Amino acid sequence: MSENVQVVVRVRPTNKKTCFQVQSQTIKTLEPPVKSFNFDHIFDESSSQTDLQAELCSKYVLNALEGYNACIFAYGQTGSGKTYTMRGGTANPGIIPLICEELFEALELDNTTVSTVTITYFEIYNEKLIDLLGDTSPRVREANDKKTFVQDITTFRVNRVEEVLEYLSVGDVKRSVATTRMNMESSRSHAIFTLSIKQKEPDGSIRESDLKLVDLAGSERANATLGIDNGRRMKEGSNINKSLSTLGRCISQLAKNSKLLIPYRDSLLTWVLKENLGGNSKTCMIACISPTDLEETLSTLRYATTAKDIKLSAIMNEIVPNVNEDMKAAIEAAAKSRKELELLRAEMSLLQSEHNTKSEQWKTHEKLLEGFKHVTKLNDFLENQLKHEISKSRDLQRENKISRLDKNNTQDALLRIVGALFVEHTRSPKSVTIDNLVSDLDDFIIQLDNDISSIV
Numbered sequence: 001m002s003e004n005v006q007v008v009v010r011v012r013p014t015n016k017k018t019c020f021q022v023q024s025q026t027i028k029t030l031e032p033p034v035k036s037f038n039f040d041h042i043f044d045e046s047s048s049q050t051d052l053q054a055e056l057c058s059k060y061v062l063n064a065l066e067g068y069n070a071c072i073f074a075y076g077q078t079g080s081g082k083t084y085t086m087r088g089g090t091a092n093p094g095i096i097p098l099i100c101e102e103l104f105e106a107l108e109l110d111n112t113t114v115s116t117v118t119i120t121y122f123e124i125y126n127e128k129l130i131d132l133l134g135d136t137s138p139r140v141r142e143a144n145d146k147k148t149f150v151q152d153i154t155t156f157r158v159n160r161v162e163e164v165l166e167y168l169s170v171g172d173v174k175r176s177v178a179t180t181r182m183n184m185e186s187s188r189s190h191a192i193f194t195l196s197i198k199q200k201e202p203d204g205s206i207r208e209s210d211l212k213l214v215d216l217a218g219s220e221r222a223n224a225t226l227g228i229d230n231g232r233r234m235k236e237g238s239n240i241n242k243s244l245s246t247l248g249r250c251i252s253q254l255a256k257n258s259k260l261l262i263p264y265r266d267s268l269l270t271w272v273l274k275e276n277l278g279g280n281s282k283t284c285m286i287a288c289i290s291p292t293d294l295e296e297t298l299s300t301l302r303y304a305t306t307a308k309d310i311k312l313s314a315i316m317n318e319i320v321p322n323v324n325e326d327m328k329a330a331i332e333a334a335a336k337s338r339k340e341l342e343l344l345r346a347e348m349s350l351l352q353s354e355h356n357t358k359s360e361q362w363k364t365h366e367k368l369l370e371g372f373k374h375v376t377k378l379n380d381f382l383e384n385q386l387k388h389e390i391s392k393s394r395d396l397q398r399e400n401k402i403s404r405l406d407k408n409n410t411q412d413a414l415l416r417i418v419g420a421l422f423v424e425h426t427r428s429p430k431s432v433t434i435d436n437l438v439s440d441l442d443d444f445i446i447q448l449d450n451d452i453s454s455i456v
């Protein structure tokens with residue numbers, strides 16, 4: 001089912017004059033001409049990291065645990081609070097550490113699933129991919145199914161939140177930051193932290209998901225970023241702006257559901273985030289704003305408004321081994337059982353007219369016994385197939401349907417039929433109620449037909 005990108009706004013606190021006013025899910029300019037924007041959620045100036053945790057972290061952890069790829073990215077002008085929102089500090093951790101904390105808490109509570117969590121952390125700096133946790137030279141590749149992935153990147157398996165925090169600190173030290181006019185510690189790169197979660201259920205099914213947490217470099221006017229080493233800042237700024245404008249073009253074409261080729265390849269950032277922007281992912285954009293700057297903020301709010309129209313089609317990445325094959329075998333076996341019963345019924349009808357002599361009565365017994373053994377064997381096979389299927393099926397509804405087609409159903413009915421025949425014969429050989437038996441078998445065949453059609 002398709003679902004739109006979730007777009008939320010976070011307002012950075014300020015002690016300067018603000019140009020915007022927040023009312024519930026609406027933010028508008030204070031001065032005329034009044035411009036107003038609506039979003040899924042607005043975290044106003046007084047919002048804490050815990051507010052973001054409550055609204056976003058649990059939801060995206062749950063998505064990932066259910067097997068959906070997910071992505072949260074922070075967008076906004078330089079100094080608007082993206083790094084604060086995504087990373088935070090030791091005393092006020094942001095979305096990345098809070099999500100890791102929630103993820104490991106959830107995994108610890110689940111003692112039936114075997115889970116593996118791995119992480120990667122890289123940055124895109126001047127259109128180059130840099131491994132923040134190692135010295136590899138990662139590259140973005142396109143798989144046969146057209147999805148992109150990062151190859152040759154250092155990956156660590158993690159078991160506890162503390163381990164993740166250590167790796168994050170190592171990566172943060174390596175990340176490209178600089179002092180600009182707008183921000184003492186301005187991120188000069190897009191940083192992408194990925195949690196890959198693999199969960200194996202006792203029934204053999206496997207769920208896999210990637211949760212990407214992205215702190216984008218700031219959108220900015222060239223002169224806003226100047227400070228020390230202006231030549232270098234200009235080059236960084238132009239690369240940042242190039243990738244953010246490509247992101248903008250992708251967002252606007254995706255939002256229009258354009259039939260044109262989406263220009264993912266025009267920047268490394270959009271190429272890496274291809275699936276999260278327009279494919280198999282549940283994605284959230286956090287538009288960070290510094291409400292003192294009217295024009296920059298309006299530009300961010302317009303950008304974010306466009307993103308609201310993007311439709312994504314996340315699918316649960318789950319592999320349930322061979323269920324269909326086993327199901328097919330079980331249904332085939334049930335159909336075979338049914339055929340045998342029909343033959344048996346036909347033979348009984350034939351004998352019905354000849355049951356006067358003693359030897360023919362015994363022939364009836366023998367035929368029935370032979371048929372019973374045969375059908376029992378088939379039903380044993382059927383039962384095994386179904387048990388196998390049930391043990392692998394996590395779908396209770398289907399389990400209920402299958403359980404109706406079990407051995408008791410078939411064997412008990414047959415035992416009843418054959419037992420009744422013996423009793424009748426022993427008591428009075430002449431009063432064999434073959435008519436009743438044939439009608440019992442008819443009912444039984446109808447029951448089997450219904451059972452088969454209920455699970456197909």
Ligand SMILES: Nc1ncnc2c1ncn2[C@@H]1O[C@H](COP(=O)(O)OP(=O)(O)OP(=O)(O)O)[C@@H](O)[C@H]1O
Nearest residue numbers: 012013078079080081082083084183186187217218
């Ligand atoms: N919600 C907030 N509460 C308190 N302080 C904040 C908040 N948001 C941002 N800050 C502070 O504002 C400053 C700039 O924030 P931050 O570095 O997160 O901006 P940024 O958008 O990542 O900038 P850049 O794009 O230049 O990297 C930092 O000192 C940060 O601690």
